[in-house]
Amino acid sequence: MADTVVKKARGAVVIIDERCKGCGFCIEFCPTKCLEFSSQYNSKGYHPPILARKDDCTGCNICGTVCPDFAIYGFMKKKE
Amino acid sequence: MQDESGVLTGAHFIDGDHACSEGAIAAGCRFVAGYPITPSTEVVERIAERFPFVGGVFIQMEDEIASSIAIQGAVWAGKKAMTVTSGPGFSLMMEHIGYAAMTETPCVFVNVQRAGPSTGLPTMPAQGDMMQARWGSHGDYGIIALCPNSPQECFDFTIKAFNLAEQFRVPVMLMMDECVGHMIERVVIPPPNEIKVFKRRYYRGKKKDFLPFKPEKDLVPPMIKAGDGYRFHVTGLTHDEKGYPSMTVGTQAKLVTRLSDKLKVNEDKIIEYREDGVESAELIVITYGITSRTAIPAIEQARKEGMKIGHLRLITAWPFPAKRIHELASKVKAFVVPELNLGQMVYEVERHAGSGVKVEPVSHAGGTVHDPKEIYTAIHRLMKG
Amino acid sequence: MADDVLYTVEAGVPQNPIEDLLRMDRIPHIWCPGCGIGSTVNCFIRGLQASGLDLDKVAVVSGIGCTGRVAGYLKLDSFHTTHGRAIPFATGLKLANPELKVVVYSGDGDLIAIGGNHFIHAARRNMDMTVILINNMIYGMTGGQVAPTTPISATASTMPHGNYEPAFNLPHLAESCGAVYVARWTTFHVRHIIKSVKEALLKKGFSFIEIFASCPTLYSRRNKLGDGLDQMIYFQENSEIKNGADTKSVGVDFQGKIIVGKFVDIERPVYHEAMYGHLKEKYGEEYMPSDEIKEFISGQNGD
Incomplete structure (x- = not known):
């Protein structure tokens, strides 16, 4: 369940499910712990991450830097 | 002082090793990596002496393995390059002969042969690396090997080696031996404009259409070099025309067949031999390198005695002039093959001569050259026996 | 290309900038789930981009092995050479055209066992190149054999009773042979790697970065250390940053403390x-x- 306190979203991630090999590096090392394993499988049978807590993502791109499979990257959203 | 071409035009009294160095400079070679080994060392010593004044870079690497791959790095950066060694070093270079063949890196390997196996007889001649030159690296591929018999030819054939390497994108071996390497004779170096130098065949088309290993009509792909924005990939793995690894039966068949075929379809442009009196001969002596000189007194003696003896001298040991040997086999009763080894090229002669003709090796374990009498005895026995 | 349809990004969402330097038609790569080599490539590209170098003049040379495959994934002039011989090939490239920025990217077995001789001599000569060594403490591609970097007591397929050969302390080896820039990180230290790559690329001379990376399939599993993520957590919990540390003191024991940092930055x-x-x-x-x-x-x- 989403947090009851809604923070202003600052970042987001792009996840390329099919490249993911499910190592979990992005989930473990996300500074705000906003990623989780998806319950879905990709076609190779791995669980890719999902952005479970959108409001917590800062777009810091640690996930994108640590990912060994080039399957995720974060970015800052432009202020609306 | 020589001009920028570095060509030392004029008549010189030098040994085969030094003539080889001058040949390399005249051919446009500007990168040499080597490791000291007798009897080839004089080649790199002269290169080291001369290169600072002709725009070349010489480096003495930590071993022959390093030398034989450093030259390939230099080739992919745009230089003509060679390495120089003798038996034990040649053994160490085998993997990179395979790499040059697989990646179609034009480069020259000079092997001033000495007697082996192993450390063998340093500074004493042999021709024991002829099969190794052809087959020494694992897998199927083709190479070109040239056999000079004089300092003049060490100069001429080094240029030829570079030209063939560039034309067909293969490693070319210059198979000298200690005798030829250390023999001092007159060497005439022509003016630069009389020296035929084959320029690297660079790709000239559009960058976006470029496939680094897509052959032209003669099965040879054009070259490119690092730093020109192609962002190309080179690998020793089985690769497709893009240069990408592709480990499939189909890619392997296509690539390896082409690597071999590019020499086969062009063999008329590559194969060279010299013939003397073969048309009327009843027996032909087949020689290469230094044995082409030791055989002459034997042939002359036999001719004086009325025997019809021909002489066929291989300039290219590889590719081997199979068709010519096959043709001649039907006209003569025997081939005599003197070699400074216990029988190597003689197998090739046997293979292509067929069963109707006698093929006689005149083997020598190396350390010195044949006594012409040994060759004469074989001729005499076959003609009169 | 297949990749064009793999994913699309919404309008206004940037593309992943590292993809400019990857041969996307060869992705996904061959490395195992949880292998750290991909992470180092990811960081290398970011460091290279940060360096501001002319990318047409950057050449990457790899040897053989898992890390040896890096050259094939980078969209640069790239050479996948023979086992252990990336450094002498790179030497030829560099001396033939010094304008090229030459990067050697290979593994511990390739660069230090079979290629050890070339490594020490290139460092001695201060050949201008950046050597990035991925240390997974094992031979990966051939099936988990002991490497000159395998810690004592770790198990390998050719040390089935536990390793009794001492391992190299690579920063110390590099420094004593003459490297002008020596740094060590683990795949946990992504930001540090990016910074080090940039510094090393801009450093003249023989620069060396050792990066510890997980090998879940052949090192961690055999040694009952869990998967790639467990190895990453080990890196996180057991690394200590000590810039300028005496390289003599940075040897690594089995699952012991890993001293990381920039150890050497000198001129020669x-x-x-x-x-x-x-x-x-x-x-x-x-x-x-x-x-x-x-x-x-x-x-x-x-x-």
Whole structure:
């Protein structure tokens, strides 16, 4: 369940499910712990991450830097 | 002082090793990596002496393995390059002969042969690396090997080696031996404009259409070099025309067949031999390198005695002039093959001569050259026996 | 290309900038789930981009093995050479055209076992290249054999009873042979790697970065250390950053503490400059360097 306190979203991630090999590096090392394993499988049978807590993502791109499979990257959203 | 071409035009009294160095400079070679080994060392010593004044870079690497791959790095950066060694070093270079063949890196390997196996007889001649030159690296591929018999030819054939390497994108071996390497004779170096130098065949088309290993009509792909924005990939793995690894039966068949075929379809442009009196001969002596000189007194003696003896001298040991040997086999009763080894090229002669003709090796374990009498005895026995 | 349809990003969402430097038609790569090599490539590209170097003039040379495959994934002039021989190939590239920024990217077995001789000599010569060594403490591609970097007591397929050979302390080896820049990180230290890659690329001379990376399939599993993520957590919990540490003191024991940081950053004459300088001084106008060396040196001097 989403947090009851809604923070202003600052970042987001792009996840390329099919490249993911499910190592979990992005989930473990996300500074705000906003990623989780998806319950879905990709076609190779791995669980890719999902952005479970959108409001917590800062777009810091640690996930994108640590990912060994080039399957995720974060970015800052432009202020609306 | 020589001009920028570095060509030392004029008549010189030098040994085969030094003539080889001058040949390399005249051919446009500007990168040499080597490791000291007798009897080839004089080649790199002269290169080291001369290169600072002709725009070349010489480096003495930590071993022959390093030398034989450093030259390939230099080739992919745009230089003509060679390495120089003798038996034990040649053994160490085998993997990179395979790499040059697989990646179609034009480069020259000079092997001033000495007697082996192993450390063998340093500074004493042999021709024991002829099969190794052809087959020494694992897998199927083709190479070109040239056999000079004089300092003049060490100069001429080094240029030829570079030209063939560039034309067909293969490693070319210059198979000298200690005798030829250390023999001092007159060497005439022509003016630069009389020296035929084959320029690297660079790709000239559009960058976006470029496939680094897509052959032209003669099965040879054009070259490119690092730093020109192609962002190309080179690998020793089985690769497709893009240069990408592709480990499939189909890619392997296509690539390896082409690597071999590019020499086969062009063999008329590559194969060279010299013939003397073969048309009327009843027996032909087949020689290469230094044995082409030791055989002459034997042939002359036999001719004086009325025997019809021909002489066929291989300039290219590889590719081997199979068709010519096959043709001649039907006209003569025997081939005599003197070699400074216990029988190597003689197998090739046997293979292509067929069963109707006698093929006689005149083997020598190396350390010195044949006594012409040994060759004469074989001729005499076959003609009169 | 298949990749064009793999994913699309919404309008306004940036593309992943590292993809500019990857051969996307070869992704996904061959590395195992949880292998750290991909992470290092990810960081390398970011460091390279941060360096501001002309990417058309950057060449990457790899040897053989898992890390040896890196060259094939980078969209640069790239060479996948023979086992252990990336450094001498790179030496030829560099001396033939010093304008090229030459990067050697290979594994511990490749660069230090079979290629050890070349490593020490390139460092001694201060050959201008950046060597990125991925240390997974094992031979991965061939099936988990002992490496010269396998810690004592770790198990390998050719050390089935536990390793009793001491491992190399690579920063110490590199420094003692003459490397001018030596740093060590683990795949946990992504930001540090990016910074180090940038520094090493901009450093003249033999620069060396060792990066510890997980090998879940052949190192962690055999040693009952869990998967790639467990190895990453080990890196996180057991690494200590000590910039400027004495490299003698940075050896690594089995699952022990890993001292990371930038250890060496010194100046020493670079090979091709020393060659040029020496011959120029000795022979003056008579010396004829290659066009590439002449242009490169005069470009550097701002002539």
